[in-house]
Amino acid sequence: MIMIFGIPIQAFLGQLLIGLINGSFYAMLSLGLAIIFGMLRVINFAHGAQYMMGAFAGMLLLTWLGVNYWFALIFAPVIVGLTGIVVERFALRRLYNLDHLYGLLFTFGLALVVEGTFRYFYGSSGQPYATPEILSGGVNLGFMYLPIYRGWVVVASLIVCIGTWVLIEKTRLGAYLRAATENPILVQSFGINVPLLLTLTYGLGAGLAALAGIMAAPIYQVSPLMGSNLIIVVFAIVVVGGMGSILGAIITGYALGILEGLTKVFYPEASNIVIFVIMALVLLVRPAGLFGREA
Amino acid sequence: MNTSTITSTDTNNTGTRIQLALLAVAFIALLVAPFVFYPIFLMKVLCFALFACAFNLLLGYTGLLSFGHAAFFGGASYFTGYVVKELGFPPELGILVGVAGAALLGLVMGFFAIRRQGIYFAMVTLALAQMFYFFCLQAEFTHGEDGLQGVPRGHLFGFIDLNEPLNMYFFVLGVFVIGIFAIWRIVHSPFGMILKSIRENEDRAISLGYSVNRYKLGAFVMSAALAGLAGGTKTLVFQFATLTDVAWQMSGEVILMTLLGGIGTIFGPIFGAGFVVTLQNYLAASSFPVTVLTGLIFMICVLVFRRGIIGEFNASRLGARLGLRTKQ
Amino acid sequence: MSDREILLSVRDLNAWYDESHVLHGVNLNVRRGETVTILGRNGVGKTTTLRSIVGILRKRTGEIEFNGHDLMRLPLHKTAKTGLGFVPEERGIFASLSVEENLMLPPKISDSGMSIEEIYDLFPNLYERKTSSGTKLSGGEQQMLAMARMLRIGVDMLLLDEPTEGLAPVIVQRIGEVLQTLKQRGMTILLIEQNFRFASKIADRFYLMEHGLVSAGFDADELPARMDMLHEVLGV
Amino acid sequence: MSQNANEARVVLSARDLRRDFGGFTAVNNVNLDVEHARVHALIGPNGAGKTTVFNLLTKFLQPTSGKITLLGQDITKTPPANVARMGLVRSFQISAVFPHLTVLENVRVALQRPNHLAIQFWRSMDTLDRLNDRAMALLTSVGLEKDIDSYAADLSYGRKRVLEIATTLSLDPKVLLLDEPMAGMGQEDVGRVAEIIREVARSRAVLMVEHNLKVVADLCDHITVLQRGEILAEGNYDTVSNDERVRVAYMGTDDE
Amino acid sequence: AGVSDDIVKIGILNDQSGVYADFGGKWSYEAAKMAVEDFGGTVLGKKIDVITADHQNKPDVAANIARQWYDEDKVDAIMELTTSSVALAVQGISKEKKKIDIVTGAATTELTGKQCSPYGFHWAYDTHALAVGTGGALVKNGGDTWFFLTADYAFGYSLEEQTAKFVTDNGGKVLGSVRHPLSSTDFSSFLLQAQASGAKVIGLADAGLDTANAIKQASEFGIVQGGQRLAALLFTLAEVHGLGAQAAQGLSLTEGFYWDRNDESREFGKRFHDRTGRMPNMIQAGTYSAVLQYLKAIKEVGTDETEAVSKALHEMPVHDVFAPNGKVGANGRMIYDMYLMEVKKPSEMKGDWDYYKVLDTVPGDKAFIKPSESGCALAQ
């Protein structure tokens, strides 16, 4: 048997794959965070709450309306995106001209309200959400048993990440977005409705978080707290990747997911801090982050 | 940071006199308070008020938003608790150990964090504090989620029995007054002047020869040490140190207190702390979820009330008459 | 020329940056097809006038009418659709976009604009560099790109803020030629210019600004008679 | 106005300075020698790299390659604050004052460090009063004595620049770098500041960026012309202004 | 003697908005009120009042409330006390103030060990009982090789350690363990390691969401179908309900109460369900029992004076729906039977809350540490 670092290569491959799956969630979340930050200069502390709302929206759609997973995959992000739009319209936009810290504090408050409310109505132990029928079960890859749903998560997140990247880097709308990041007033004077663009961007970011949430629902317990600790890890990922960079957010998300996965094998006790350690190291060497431009 | 700046130098004389009078009234009120209010509650308010003021030293006067101050507050509370309970240190020495520990922690965290500014700084401090949280969770001496229980209050200077609630109260009040005075002194010192100028125009300060990172680190460590003073004292008040004090929610709470009271005002955080602690106590007995209300207050503050209670008051007409209005 | 309809009219325009009152009642008219130049020392409020007309600066009072639209009431993103193209002093080239993306960024507002081919004919350097990122261009090229961007979308009137500022004379000359071409095509132009010699060659009419006010207005043929006054105010 | 040539000595020099931003080279192959008791001008079209050169010399930016020497010491790797303490002080293109400090406080902040009153967090602010005389003297010399209690933010643009120069001077620098000191100033201030600079330059080296050619002609002993990051020409005003390439690139072909 | 202030006041202090809100939460308050009603609403002719507060999982808030309750609101006893840090802190205060506290919500054996109090009682489960129940009983039921997934902090270690001891004592074997950080969301890495070990039982030495996530992901990876058993060391009916039978099927766990055990418990469960919309778990039922027994003790000694009542509580046997024949040790530990359960398959369920099969009963004397060995000074 071939061994790597003292464990069989099969197990090693299995762990790599597992890491990639976690990385899928990290990538989707940090992507949304990066988009919102890039455009609005707001650190969206409510991102974890929106992720949780995505999962809950899926669960509620199922229990109240009998909407299945596939439709929830579309509706949950849309619903959460809409709530994001409302928040942006009525609150966030008043903060753009202020210090960015106020955006952070506002969304922090928002996260508390949302999580608190869900906890009030749904308790803290969570809600069941089953894996969709055709994605349940698994395949034996030889080196591991891969639940089909997890394979789907990796594929779907790659599609979403690449799709978003293309949207922003290759389309006209994306060009508006990028230009508006640099000089919103000028873009507006070209006849582009930048306030609307900002609103939609926040909606998109929130929707991406929700999409990650609904995709997580069959794997992780749907609970009001599911996003609150995750968000801190995602923050660290974004710092490592470099705040402004979309590609940086995606790549770092996957990479750190894998790294964390490997830590769980070699030194499990450290798996929750490995990302923070990496962050500290990156700050020492490249304060702007791996993909960030120097300020 | 779009914060109001400190009590300006051009306050008129009547203003100053009235301010001094207010200060005297406040002090007398604190002296008689334990005969009216519940002492343990007052002590808690004082500890949190000191914590918020320490935090505000960093945010309000240096413009750095730390999202990891719980590490210093909670860290100190463990350090103090440990040396007092396990090593039998007297209370005053225990608190000093807490302060020193928090300062050391501040030095390490600050070393990494001051490399970034603005929101990055906030995120980095948050992440570092989270690491410290995990450390506390796993370290033996903190006793995990049981917490460090039954920390004796002991005898101050060997002869004042702190188990006597009033003695304890006046001890805490003393610590509080010393802490606030220290903050006031730092803010109104040559060093404070440099901090202010760094906040105003960092590049210019560099070009005048100031190594701004060292000043920022200095402010960070001072703020951490004072937060530690609050944390260590709190351990003696409650006689335990637990994980809640190092959790990131605590960092959020102290921000709320400061924001609510008024960033960059000396007395704002005190009011903010009083308000939040009262609220938590009050809400404990109601069925309204606490976090929801906390979050709502946060949102409202940020949207319509950015100057906080004291900040708004200072900016009001009455505040102006008292010479409290400062330039924005 | 004075028989043509008034395309842009500004009445009693006041404007503020926060608390500081910068424009104190600017009045000016631009007729269709005219090229008008605003002269004035640094800081008298020329740029501010353009920014207030376009609506980038929102703290303003007075009346601004363009092509039958009341610009005071329009939100910023709608002014472009009335046919007003603004080329700011700092040019506003987007670093994260390529030259071509920069060029294609503003949405078309009418079919009267130039086609891409025509634009590249007019500015061959842009064609050569169309895939490189916007900020890698030289100052002159950036200025051309900023103008070209507005020509494509079919505006009726161009507002140019110091198009020659800091540019090498060769490029200044080139821009002069482009402006002449545009004039011949019937474009209306409102120009801010420090470079008096440049402006005097293409303008039909002048306004002189002092301390946030238009202090004088005259036609190009009156120029020789006004030279003394200009010398005194502008030091030219 | 020029000093005795024998006194001239190089206090700040740059060799083969280069700075890239991403793939773009903003400054390339720049060699500069700034001499004691001279006013040295750096001119060139917008974007030529003048401000970048300033940032490199003061270490606000790290050069991609090249070497910088200040008073005989290699400062290529020295942090900016240390460079300032060695006596190289700059002003900024966009006016740099501390807006919510009073005029007096602005100058005092600069005086605190050389007077060892910067880290005293335990002392009262009143200890700074001992700096007042010196600060007042400086402010009087630039004509700001009436404004000492106003906030810097409330000064007009030109006066802010004057204040900035006063603050810079208070450090008694050996080398003074001024980025467009006259930009946005009224005529009366231009004259006054020119006079101050002339005065200052008697015992210091001054390197300034300036677009006002009249000022440059009157004030500067030596001129370096930058274009696209590289040195195009060098010499005194007459040499430079008669250089054909400079006329094409910067001054214009027409007669002034 | 008699009743102080002419009223008997009981405070239910627990987490109603935080991580443990489902554990007991506001439903425990209902349980306490049911107990008062069942007792008759008055004791010794005096009114009984139950008040409640949410300590938000903050020991300082809890301490503050506890002191205020004792000093100003004339509360006679505090009960439930979710989470160890709160329970230990409030027990310390109660001891100082000479008041009775009855813990149903915390797991730590410290409460009746080194930090025991003459007026402190531990009423429902503790880590030891869970370990014995799941560790010991499961081995006898065939689960003789174990692999642990342990939360990486003191609570996890002590659960693992105690359980492992009973596994080996009963002839089983521990094949390995892996420590995971608190609140890890993804357990698949750890589960793969557990799977690879080939152990018959995977013991989850953690709590709350961690356990729930591990169980959910185990089902995803086909671990239970693959023939391994999952044993949750601290898990209650409320959380099984939150997980759903689909994901939880086959799970073994130990609880100190199940509503569907006999007619009495079914009747109690139904009444509770009518009021709250859910079936009680051992914490809620435990709080019911604690309140009831406290009132019985007052009635027995004719006063609510602390010394007398706690003496009675130590001496009186417990006979109620929660603990049909419980007794209280000198260290304050209430000793009663625990049950090893297995979660049914969804197809076997007859109703919404029909989750458990009772595999085994763990007699109280085995489940709990002998008072004399508890380390409590009062029981030496």
Ligand SMILES: Nc1ncnc2c1ncn2[C@@H]1O[C@H](COP(=O)(O)OP(=O)(O)OP(=O)(O)O)[C@@H](O)[C@H]1O
């Ligand atoms: N963003 C701003 N905030 C505050 N004041 C400003 C701002 N922009 C310009 N000003 C002030 O407004 C006045 C007019 O400025 P404006 O830019 O309109 O002048 P200008 O005539 O275009 O000068 P220039 O020839 O230098 O471009 C100046 O005093 C300037 O200092």
Ligand SMILES: Nc1ncnc2c1ncn2[C@@H]1O[C@H](COP(=O)(O)OP(=O)(O)OP(=O)(O)O)[C@@H](O)[C@H]1O
């Ligand atoms: N941080 C930076 N990142 C990327 N490019 C930069 C940066 N700073 C300057 N540049 C580029 O370097 C070139 C030189 O800029 P610099 O500011 O030095 O010009 P300047 O000569 O001072 O011009 P001006 O007269 O307008 O002040 C410009 O093309 C500018 O876009």
Ligand SMILES: [Mg+2]
């Ligand atoms: Mg201008």
Ligand SMILES: [Mg+2]
């Ligand atoms: Mg420049």
